[in-house]
Amino acid sequence: MTENPQQPQDQPAPQLTEEEMAYVVSLFDMAREGRTEELLPAVQAGVPVNLTNGKGDTLLILAAYHQQEDTVAALLGAGADPDRVNDNGQTALMSAIFRGNEAVVRALLEAGASQTAGAHSAADFARVFERTDLLAVLEEYPAR
Structure with a gap:
């Protein structure tokens, strides 16, 4: 008989210690601050690359x-x-459009970012936030 590695349904998930929670919060700070040299080794060591915060x-x-x-x-x-x-x-592409950062918009599109993921299309988002200069960039990439 094999053991089920999943946690039983009736037991609460383990809670993070204050130190562990501070570390997780610091990962989001690293992303915000562009501290790639600290963040990337953490991801390579096993931090989920798609880790999300409370929002x-x-x-x-x-x-x-x-x-x-x-x-x-x-x-x-x-x-x-x-x-x-x-x-x-919102997606990362929408964030880059909102901030008007063409280089990040291009990087995301080149990585295959969908222009229709999220609550609005990328083009609609650009229009709403008056980032119409990025519409030409969006048109360079086939919409997925």
């Missing part, structure tokens, strides 16, 4: 929003899902 923001969404081009590239290279949607229906 559903992934490391990639935060890096894109804060215009951290190198961090975005490193997370994409490590397998981050560019189409993950946060609790507000």
